Every structure is written in structure tokens, then in C-alpha cells.
Amino acid sequence: MSETTHDGTVAVTATPASPGEGLTAAQLAARHGLTVSGARPPLGEYVRQLWGRRHFIVAFSQAKLTAQYSQAKLGQLWQVATPLLNAAVYFSIFGLILEADRGMTREVYVPFLVTGVFLFTFTQSSVMAGVRAISGNLGLVRALHFPRASLPISFALQQLQQLLFSMIVLFAVVIGFGSYPRPSWLLIVPVLALQFLFNTGLALAMARAGAKTPDLAQLMPFIMRTWMYASGVMFSIPVFLADHPGWIATVLQWNPAAVYMDLMRFALIDGYGSENLPDHVWAVACGWAVLFAVGGFVYFWKAEERYGRG
Amino acid sequence: MAEPNTGERVPTVIADDLHIVYRVNGARTGKGSATAALSRILRRGGSDDTARGVRKVHAVRGVSFVAYRGEAIGLIGSNGSGKSTLLRAIAGLLPAERGKVYTDGQPSLLGVNAALMNDLTGERNVILGGLAMGMSREEIKARYQEIVDFSGINDKGDFITLPMRTYSSGMAARLRFSIAAAKDHDVLMIDEALATGDRAFQKRSEERIRELRKEAGTVFLVSHNNKSIRDTCNRVLWLERGELRMDGPTDEVLKEYEKFTGK
Numbered sequence: 001m002s003e004t005t006h007d008g009t010v011a012v013t014a015t016p017a018s019p020g021e022g023l024t025a026a027q028l029a030a031r032h033g034l035t036v037s038g039a040r041p042p043l044g045e046y047v048r049q050l051w052g053r054r055h056f057i058v059a060f061s062q063a064k065l066t067a068q069y070s071q072a073k074l075g076q077l078w079q080v081a082t083p084l085l086n087a088a089v090y091f092s093i094f095g096l097i098l099e100a101d102r103g104m105t106r107e108v109y110v111p112f113l114v115t116g117v118f119l120f121t122f123t124q125s126s127v128m129a130g131v132r133a134i135s136g137n138l139g140l141v142r143a144l145h146f147p148r149a150s151l152p153i154s155f156a157l158q159q160l161q162q163l164l165f166s167m168i169v170l171f172a173v174v175i176g177f178g179s180y181p182r183p184s185w186l187l188i189v190p191v192l193a194l195q196f197l198f199n200t201g202l203a204l205a206m207a208r209a210g211a212k213t214p215d216l217a218q219l220m221p222f223i224m225r226t227w228m229y230a231s232g233v234m235f236s237i238p239v240f241l242a243d244h245p246g247w248i249a250t251v252l253q254w255n256p257a258a259v260y261m262d263l264m265r266f267a268l269i270d271g272y273g274s275e276n277l278p279d280h281v282w283a284v285a286c287g288w289a290v291l292f293a294v295g296g297f298v299y300f301w302k303a304e305e306r307y308g309r310g
Numbered sequence: 311m312a313e314p315n316t317g318e319r320v321p322t323v324i325a326d327d328l329h330i331v332y333r334v335n336g337a338r339t340g341k342g343s344a345t346a347a348l349s350r351i352l353r354r355g356g357s358d359d360t361a362r363g364v365r366k367v368h369a370v371r372g373v374s375f376v377a378y379r380g381e382a383i384g385l386i387g388s389n390g391s392g393k394s395t396l397l398r399a400i401a402g403l404l405p406a407e408r409g410k411v412y413t414d415g416q417p418s419l420l421g422v423n424a425a426l427m428n429d430l431t432g433e434r435n436v437i438l439g440g441l442a443m444g445m446s447r448e449e450i451k452a453r454y455q456e457i458v459d460f461s462g463i464n465d466k467g468d469f470i471t472l473p474m475r476t477y478s479s480g481m482a483a484r485l486r487f488s489i490a491a492a493k494d495h496d497v498l499m500i501d502e503a504l505a506t507g508d509r510a511f512q513k514r515s516e517e518r519i520r521e522l523r524k525e526a527g528t529v530f531l532v533s534h535n536n537k538s539i540r541d542t543c544n545r546v547l548w549l550e551r552g553e554l555r556m557d558g559p560t561d562e563v564l565k566e567y568e569k570f571t572g573k
Contacts, residue, residue, distance in 0.1 A: 025326035028376070029412035032321055037411040038402025056441035060425075063438050067429035070473060140425055142403045144442050145416060214335070306405050 040305040043298070050147045057150050061158040083166035086121070087114045087173065094234040103239040108271040111174045115268060116233035118170055119261045122163045123199050124224045129155035130203025131210035131217045134307050141308040148307045149300055152207040156200040163192070170268070179270040187267035195260040197289040201296030208300045211307055231257040236276065253278040256288040322497055322528040323377040323400055323417065328409040330370040330392070330399050330552075369395040371552040372409070382529040384543035384560065386536075386567055392552040393532045397499045400530070414527065417497035418443070420490045432463055432470040432477070432485055439489040453492050460518070461488035462511060484511050491518050498526040516541070536564055 023031070041049060050057075069078040090113055094100045101109035133152040134141060141148065167188075175181075210216045230252060232240075237258065241249040252258060259281060265272045278284070370392045377383055385393045398404040400411050401419045425442035426435045436457055440450035461484045463469045463477075474482055484507045500519060507515065519542065523529045533539050539546065539560065546563035548556040556563050 025324050025374070025376075025410070025412065028321060029324050032414070034321065034324060034412035034414050037400060037413040037417065038405060053441075053444070055447055056438075056444075059438050059441050063427055063430055063434060066434075067427045070429040140442075142398055143419060144425060145401065145403065145418065146442065146444065308403055308405065 038305055040301070043301060046147055046149075046301055046304070050149055050153075053146050053150050056146065057154045057157065060150070060154040061161065064155070064158045065161050079162065079165040080168055083118060083121075083169045086117060087169065090114070090117050090234065100235045103236060105271065107177045107179075108269055110177050111170075111179060111269045112236075112265055112272065113234050114170055114173045115265050116231075116261045118163065118166045119195065119264055120228055120231065120233050120257055121166075122159055122195065123202070123257055123260075124228070125162070126156045126159045126199035126203045127206055127224060128217070128220055129159060130206035131220055133203065133207040134211035135214045135217070138308065148304055149204060149297065152203040152300065153200055156196065156203045159199065160192070160196050174268050179268060182270075184267050188264065191260060191263045191267060191285070194285050194289040197293040198256055198260070201289075201292030201294070204296035204300040205292075208303050211303070227255075227257060231255055231261065233261065238276070250278055254284050256285075256292075259285050259288065319378040320414075321376050322379050322414040323375075324412040325373055325375050325396075325400065326410050326412070328370055328373045328396075328399060328411060329368070329407040330395050330404055331407040332367040332369055332395075334365045334367060369552050370399065370549075373549070373552075373554045374409075375547060375554065375557055377528050377530075379527045381545055382523055382531065382543045384539035384546040385530060385532045385549060386534075386539060386546060386563070387549035387555075388571070391549045393549055394501055395552075396549065397501060397530060397532060400497075401499060413497060415496040417499060418493070418495045420495075420498060420500045426474065426486065426489075428475040429473055431473055432458075435474055435485070436470075436489055439486075440492065443490070443493050445493055457488045457492050460491075460514065461485045480507055483507055487515055491515070491522065494525050495522065496526060497528045497530075498522055499530040499532075501532045536568070540564065 029035075040046075065079075066076070069075055072078055074081065091110060094113060095106075095109060101113075104112060130152045133155050134148065137151055140151070206216070206220075231237075232252065237252050238249045241252070253262065259278075262277055263281060263285060266274060266277055373392075373396060385396065387393050395404065397419060399406055400413065401417045402411070402413070403419065425439050427438070430438070436454060437447075437450055440453075440457075441447070445453075458464055458470055461481075463481060463485055469477065469481065474485070477485070487507070516538070519529075519531075523542070529542070531539065531542055543560050546556075546558065546560050546567075547554060548563050548567055556566060
């Protein structure tokens with residue numbers, strides 16, 4: 001086709017590229033070392049590219065976080081005020097009206113409830129952000145080149161930063177109800193790290209599912225609410241299920257959301273001892289984190305070249 | 311090949327019988343009601359997409375061409391003829407339905423609009439946009455002042471520290487172009503970027519594009535402005551309804567195109 005154009009004749013080219021020497025397009029590409037545009041890189045290379053974009057991931061998550069309240073008069077104060085109001089609402093409903101604090105004193109129950117609400121919200125909002133990570137950012141996906149995993153990871157990171165603001169409120173509540181800082185508070189770091197890994201993996205998996213089926217964004221709130229009630233956010237699972245077979249409570253307590261909440265309560269609250277934790281709790285916590293982080297990442301990467309098709 | 315005395319020309323982009331199809335959910339019947347959606351799901355005859363109320367838009371149909379190093383290629387055609395879609399497919403941003411695109415290195419689309427956030431200050435958007443294009447923090451720091459000066463945002467006071475939502479549309483467009491043009495590219499694709507800003511800024515940006523062209527191997531330019539195509543391109547692809555209608559030197563294709571559009 002190049003000959004015809006340079007001879008000056010008008011070329012209508014709907015035929016495969018045949019640049020003069022009878023080579024097919026693939027042969028010509030191979031000869032000059034051209035590669036297929038938009039192909040999926042191997043896993044190792046993908047991880048390397050992702051690491052190269054770490055500054056973008058962090059900057060994007062911080063930008064999203066800041067943009068959230070930038071039109072409000074109180075501005076970034078809402079980062080702390082929102083979780084505080086949340087805690088107050090849950091306390092008035094479950095603590096004062098429904099009296100779900102069976103088997104716990106008020107000094108334990110209030111921090112118990114607030115910890116549960118904050119940590120579950122962390123997972124919940126990571127999942128919701130993950131579902132929309134690709135489908136809600138098609139403009140970005142279709143405009144620029146970057147490993148698509150940057151988006152769900154960035155959103156999970158945004159939720160982690162949001163949680164750190166909530167932790168300020170949580171510390172105030174815990175101390176206000178008589179549990180003072182002690183060495184076990186150091187456990188907060190591994191608990192949050194493991195939960196973040198778990199959330200990120202889940203967000204990656206949900207991002208792929210949500211890219212294919214955007215309807216999931218409508219469905220997820222119901223699934224998340226069911227999960228919340230099954231995880232003992234506002235009540236103690238063993239106490240509430242005391243007259244049911246023991247294995248039901250054990251299975252519920254081993255679900256990832258419950259595991260991370262219970263570990264955090266154990267770390268922070270004086271009257272919440274290890275007798276409230278299921279067996280092998282740390283092994284289960286690590287297992288969920290690794291399983292979801294690795295599984296979710298590989299699952300997401302497998303569809304890398306298909307994101308952005310509308 | 312075509313000009314044997316100049317030696318072999320090096321291809322940078324090869325498109326081989328490329329097809330791009332968009333899928334639009336729930337747009338098949340035009341009836342947006344819940345009952346219509348339900349009956350579509352229930353009626354599901356086969357497993358193919360059309361049975362599930364997914365409408366296909368065949369935006370690019372079997373386009374093939376070879377672009378060589380040193381060429382500046384203009385893409386023309388009426389609205390909705392598939393020009394922007396073709397650019398995105400070359401950049402590897404839109405998966406091909408059929409056919410393949412081979413490229414030398416990573417072609418980049420000039421444009422960061424989607425990465426920028428209106429609620430953030432211009433300053434933070436410069437950094438975010440740069441990072442989104444794959445620049446390092448040091449590169450951005452080194453070029454920051456250059457980008458701001460080029461955009462001319464600060465000519466009328468300290469606007470760069472205000473959120474982008476407070477900018478006029480012209481100012482925002484200028485900042486976007488300045489960020490996008492800050493990076494050097496192997497294969498550069500520009501989508502009607504020349505039409506932004508006032509006359510003075512247009513002149514500056516045309517100059518910057520010529521600079522980028524010198525550094526880049528191959529340039530693609532989408533524009534409805536025949537003059538800017540004539541000024542910058544030596545080859546033109548004319549797309550109509552997703553098909554390549556004509557491919558040749560700028561003058562000839564533009565002559566036919568102007569006849570076609572009735573100018």
C-alpha cells in the first residue's frame with residue numbers, strides 16, 4: 001500500500017498490510033521487533049510495572065481522599081467527624097435501644113461496637129470502591145497506559161487512610177471507656193496490615209467482576225449488609241449463638257471480617273481477653289490475607305488486556 | 311520499498327485488519343423501562359450478546375496500514391467516523407475485536423484529562439497528571455515550573471493554587487494540554503488538542519507539537535481543522551463509518567475530502 005500512495009494514486013486499503021515485499025503484517029512486525037499493542041505482560045513483569053507506578057498509586061489515593069470533602073465548609077474535619085457520627089448512631093440504636101450488649105459491661109461494649117463498625121466499614125468500602133474501580137473510571141483506563149491493578153489498589157489504600165482518621169476517634173472512645181494504652185496496642189499494626197492485604201485482594205477480584213458486570217455495584221450493598229450481620233459487628237457471636245451447636249459460632253468467627261475485628265478488640269480493650277477469640281486466630285488471619293491478596297491479584301491480572309472494552 | 315534509494319524505511323505502527331466493537335448495555339430496544347429490561351433477560355434466546363439486550367457498535371471496520379518512522383499522519387473524517395477509537399486502539403487502550411496492532415515501544419495518547427480532578431488545585435493536578443503519564447517525581451519536579459509557565463495559568467494572578475473547578479474552561483484546557491505535552495513520546499498521538507485556548511496559546515501549542523514531532527518517531531493527529539493538518543502532516547488517513555476510505559499524501563486526500571464534504 002505504500003507504493004500506491006507514493007505513486008500518487010488514491011489507495012483504498014481494506015486489504016491486509018502488504019508493504020512491498022510480500023510480507024504479512026505479522027512477519028513485518030517480527031522483522032522490525034514490533035510488539036502487539038496492549039498485550040498482557042507476564043506476571044513478574046506486571047509486578048515490576050506496578051512497582052514503577054507506586055508513586056502514582058499513592059498520589060491518586062491521596063488525591064481522591066482530599067477531593068472528597070473539598071467542597072464542604074468544614075473541609076477535612078469531616079474525615080474525623082463522619083466516623084464519630086457513625087459511632088454515635090450505632091451506639092444509640094444497638095447500645096441504648098436494642099440493648100445488644102448481652103454479656104458485656106458498658107465499658108467493654110461501647111469500644112467493642114465502635115471497633116466493629118469501623119473495621120467492617122474499612123472492608124465494606126474497599127469492596128464497594130473495588131467494584132467501581134474499573135467500571136467507574138473507564139475514561140482514565142481508555143486515556144492512559146498503566147497497569148490496571150493500580151486503580152483497585154489505590155482505592156483500597158484510600159480506604160486505609162480513611163481508617164487511620166477513624167482510628168483517632170476509636171482511640172478517644174477506647175480511652176474514654178477506661179482502656180488505656182498498653183503493650184498489646186502494638187498488635188494494631190499487624191492486624192491492620194493483614195486486613196489491608198485482605199481488602200486489597202478482595203477489591204482486585206471485585207474490580208474484575210465489576211468491570212464485566214457493572215450491575216454488581218447495585219447488588220453489593222445487600223451482600224455486604226448480610227455479611228455485616230453475620231460477622232458480629234454489634235454483638236458477640238459466641239454469646240448470641242450459645243444455644244446453637246458450637247461449630248456454627250466457630251465458623252462465623254473464622255470469617256475474615258470477624259477475625260480482624262476480634263483481633264483489634266483483643267488488642268485495644270482491657271476487658272476483652274483471649275477467651276473471646278476462636279482457635280488458631282492468627283493463623284486464620286494470615287491465611288485469609290495471603291489467600292485473597294495473591295488470589296485476587298492473579299485473578300485481576302488474567303483479564304488485564306480486556307479492561308476498557310465498553 | 312516505495313523509495314528504494316532511501317534505503318529501507320522502519321515501520322513503527324502496523325495495523326492489520328483491525329476491528330473495534332463497543333458494547334452498550336440495555337440500549338437495544340430504546341425502551342428503558344424495568345419491564346423491558348426484565349423481558350429482555352427472560353427472552354434470552356441464545357448465549358450471544360444480542361439476545362441479552364447488549365447493542366454492539368462496530369466503530370472501526372477492518373483498517374490496515376503501516377506507519378513509518380518520521381511520518382506525521384493526519385486522521386480526518388466526519389464526527390463518529392472512528393478516528394478517536396482508532397487512536398485508542400493503536401495505543402493499546404481499547405482491546406481489538408479482531409485483527410492486531412503492532413507497535414514499536416509504547417505509543418502514548420496526548421491527553422491526561424481523565425486523570426485530573428476538578429476538586430484539587432492546579433498544582434496537585436500537575437503532579438497527579440505527570441505521575442499518571444508515567445513520569446517520576448523527580449522529572450515532574452524538574453519540569454513543574456516549565457509546565458505552569460507554558461500554561462499561562464499564573465499570568466492573571468496565583469491561580470495554580472486554586473482548585474481546577476474554579477478555572478474557566480479555556481484555562482483548564484490550557485493546563486491539561488501543558489501537562490500532557492510535558493512528556494516526550496516515541497509514537498505520539500494527538501486528539502484535536504490544537505483547538506484549545508486563545509490564539510496566543512494555540513500558537514504556543516502548535517510550536518510545542520512541532521517540537522514533540524521532532525523528538526517522536528511518528529505522530530498521529532486527529533483534527534477537523536484542515537489547515538492544521540496541512541501544516542503538520544505529510545500523510546493523511548481518511549476514515550468514514552469506521553472504514554479507511556483513503557490513504558495518501560496530505561494534499562490529495564484533503565482535496566478529495568473537501569470535495570466530499572462540499573467545501
